Amino acid sequence: MSRYVMTASAQMGPISKSETRADAVKRLVEMMREAKGRGCELVVFTELALTTFFPRWVIEDEAELDSYYETEMPSAATLPLFEEASKLGIGFYLGYAELVIENGVKRRYNTSILVDQTGTIIGKYRKVHLPGHSEPQEGRAFQHLEKAYFEPGDLGFPVCRGFGGVMGMAICNDRRWPETYRVMGLQGVDMVMLGYNTPFGHTGKHETDALTNFHNHLSMQAGAYQNATWVVGTAKCGDEEGSVMGGQSVIVAPSGEIVAQSYTMEDEVITAKCDLDAGNIYRETVFNFEIHRRPEHYGLIVERTGAVLPAAE
């Protein structure tokens, strides 16, 4: 039985501060329709796809901050996405800011969901690797306050069955950490979907800025190859309220090859026919985990958080 999944990565150009949820959802629905028109059964949207990338600002008013979060999914504003998906018979990955009250405590996560072709949520993920900082830093044109506005995800890296395979999710900065892919690879993941907002100027250094696109692809290509999985990376990009973010959304095969790539900094749909069995050649040979991995030598990966150097000479 063939396991092809016609897949779209629906890159998103900037969302201005003044755009409403309805505006964003309208753009997403348009791209969903285009994806369907191009034969897709799955469309991967970006991280925090419903609003502007608000962690770039210091927001001291709690009501204002809360206004960027979803308290239910679907909500009145996002329901059209679910309805359209169900009507068209197309699934989707969607990233959004999630606010939940648990035991009377307000919790905030950078979240993504996977919705199947009937409009049903079949998977949920909360971003584990939050980049940036928890306090405003002086002298920056834009902050990166994800560590202030979200807490680290508490769901691990779950996978779920769907679209004929094993589906996994990650978000933005997760893609730079090999642990992200490996934990899902050890659950037999066939496709990792991830959205990202990656501002230039993040480190304030030209050296890293110039390599933003290279690092974006390097991380996803290595994660794909080393785990014999598809990786679908979807950017929010372009000049958003004066902060420019990288594009070059991609669909990466289990060989590590980029098989589709966006070339604009706007809303843009790219597609590929993804054979979920394309990774088998690697899983059965060089990346047959069962016969080649040596976990007895990997202990430090879970025993340590930061690096500990050997004693000085």
Add this chain to the structure above:
Amino acid sequence: MSRYVMTASAQMGPISKSETRADAVKRLVEMMREAKGRGCELVVFTELALTTFFPRWVIEDEAELDSYYETEMPSAATLPLFEEASKLGIGFYLGYAELVIENGVKRRYNTSILVDQTGTIIGKYRKVHLPGHSEPQEGRAFQHLEKAYFEPGDLGFPVCRGFGGVMGMAICNDRRWPETYRVMGLQGVDMVMLGYNTPFGHTGKHETDALTNFHNHLSMQAGAYQNATWVVGTAKCGDEEGSVMGGQSVIVAPSGEIVAQSYTMEDEVITAKCDLDAGNIYRETVFNFEIHRRPEHYGLIVERTGAVLPAAE
């Protein structure tokens, strides 16, 4: 205080079955001299640098098999390398097949050592990720019997102080496993040295053969970037007894950029001035392990060897 290490990767063309240890050592000494002449204080040789890549053959005669291993280091045959290193004031990484008797049991490892500028061995590593198979496979032009001729390394991924920094070693197939670099990254490694013999036709599939060089670089570039470390990869390559092996030896910066690359399939020295502090920009920002890693979600990496899929739908 600057921490520059002028470094050479000394790629090696084929070693025929008829070449002696003395022949191989002579070639290594020549490249060591060239490296020194080009200002280097460290030269990285390849994996199993003293003989032809014998795991390609079924060798049933134990004495014949033993003849490919070193029982002491330095030996009479390899002493000239150590003497030349000491005379020139240049260190080296060397890969070789190691045979030791421990408690009356013959043990075989695919080993590398790091020798400092005085000719003293300061580090030793035994290959953890052995590729290939433990039994001959029918229908192959060449076998890959590393799992028969070596046992997995028992030293983990140790690092050592040397050359002004923290130095780590890996061998060949280790480079495809992100755990290799990460375990050393968690010990603050500044430079990972590794040699490789990578035959084409390894999986018997054209799909992977065509990507051999791409995968070689992808693995090392990702390992470098994700751990903010230099990676020096040195091939044995070319047509060795009818088996062709990939070249493209590289020196990779902590940015993941290739800063030197060989272009022949012969003995060839490439060099780079490696700033061991070049990774600091990453270590202090996006790859500040202490503030960004989340080991509580990495458990499967050590709890599982092979992949376990979620229950079927």
